[in-house]
Amino acid sequence: MQIKNSAVSMIIDASDQKELEEIKLQFLGRSGKFTLTLKNITKVPAEKRATIGKLANEVKDAIESTLEEKISSLKYQASDRRKQSIDITGPGIKPEIGHLHLITQAIEEVSEIFNHIGFTRVRYPEVEWDWYAFEALNFPQNHPARDDWETFFIKQTPDAKKGSVILTPHTSSGQIREMERKKTPPIRMLNIAKCYRRQSDVSHSPMFHQFEGLVVDKSISITHLKGTLDYFVKSYFGEDRKSRIRPYHFQFTEPSLEVDVTCGVCKGKGCKLCKEGWLELGGAGMVHPNVLKSGGINPKEYTGFAFGWGVERVLIMKEGIKIDDLRLLYSSNINFLEQF
Numbered sequence: 001m002q003i004k005n006s007a008v009s010m011i012i013d014a015s016d017q018k019e020l021e022e023i024k025l026q027f028l029g030r031s032g033k034f035t036l037t038l039k040n041i042t043k044v045p046a047e048k049r050a051t052i053g054k055l056a057n058e059v060k061d062a063i064e065s066t067l068e069e070k071i072s073s074l075k076y077q078a079s080d081r082r083k084q085s086i087d088i089t090g091p092g093i094k095p096e097i098g099h100l101h102l103i104t105q106a107i108e109e110v111s112e113i114f115n116h117i118g119f120t121r122v123r124y125p126e127v128e129w130d131w132y133a134f135e136a137l138n139f140p141q142n143h144p145a146r147d148d149w150e151t152f153f154i155k156q157t158p159d160a161k162k163g164s165v166i167l168t169p170h171t172s173s174g175q176i177r178e179m180e181r182k183k184t185p186p187i188r189m190l191n192i193a194k195c196y197r198r199q200s201d202v203s204h205s206p207m208f209h210q211f212e213g214l215v216v217d218k219s220i221s222i223t224h225l226k227g228t229l230d231y232f233v234k235s236y237f238g239e240d241r242k243s244r245i246r247p248y249h250f251q252f253t254e255p256s257l258e259v260d261v262t263c264g265v266c267k268g269k270g271c272k273l274c275k276e277g278w279l280e281l282g283g284a285g286m287v288h289p290n291v292l293k294s295g296g297i298n299p300k301e302y303t304g305f306a307f308g309w310g311v312e313r314v315l316i317m318k319e320g321i322k323i324d325d326l327r328l329l330y331s332s333n334i335n336f337l338e339q340f
């Protein structure tokens with residue numbers, strides 16, 4: 001009886017499952033108090049054994065049933081605590097919402113601007129034949145852009161007609177592909193793609209993005225090009241920005257031009273960021289007759305203009321965005337990207 005009372009009160013006071021296991025061992029285990037007492041039953045006179053045996057069973061049952069009750073009551077308390085910890089009427093935890101990468105935002109904006117004036121966005125291979133990247137674009141065999149130091153070459157046996165395989169160093173390779181696809185003008189192409197060059201410093205990364213415009217039709221002149229440039233500059237940089245063109249030289253355009261935009265910081269007055277109020281945007285020009293011929297278009301019947309600019313470059317030039325190291329754009333540094 002003493003064993004029963006002390007076991008029951010210990011079970012009731014127990015606070016967890018582990019403590020209950022220990023109490024069970026202490027009384028009902030192989031060398032537990034109850035088990036040892038039961039072993040001594042042989043020392044009891046035979047006529048009293050039946051009564052004692054019955055009593056022993058009652059004690060064992062009492063201990064076991066108290067144990068079971070306690071276990072289920074502990075489980076209930078635990079689930080009740082869990083229920084109480086979820087207050088569905090309380091304010092929720094606001095998930096952090098990210099945004100598109102700066103470059104993706106710029107690509108979308110540029111695409112939309114040109115889409116308004118009838119340009120169709122296309123994408124052409126990043127792994128390209130020499131023919132599309134250089135040969136068909138009027139680059140002579142010894143042009144420095146074909147140098148190992150400027151262009152990434154892919155190890156593959158060159159094709160008899162299309163030459164070696166490279167990572168495209170500019171989006172201009174899309175010009176010939178677009179002429180082949182359309183076969184007959186009018187062409188109004190916007191090719192936005194990744195380009196690769198062997199370079200890496202604060203203003204260059206080995207991979208960058210360009211957007212290339214190509215317009216080919218009857219009677220296309222340099223005034224169409226200037227109009228398109230002005231439209232883009234005002235749409236992308238703002239109404240107060242102006243563009244200008246300067247003579248330049250490119251293999252695939254004749255005449256070739258360099259395009260400048262008024263500086264967004266000094267508004268054209270001149271500051272340490274710009275050259276006397278102007279920032280260089282990139283190249284443009286009238287499509288060289290040899291390029292039209294390479295694309296299967298008769299240069300006596302059709303003319304065209306083209307331009308190719310860096311997405312990273314226009315993004316940095318846009319007012320309010322100042323990035324000291326271009327490579328930061330691809331560093332996946334959340335602290336940096338969250339600022340925009």
Ligand SMILES: [Zn+2]
Nearest residue numbers: 263266271274
């Ligand atoms: Zn300036």
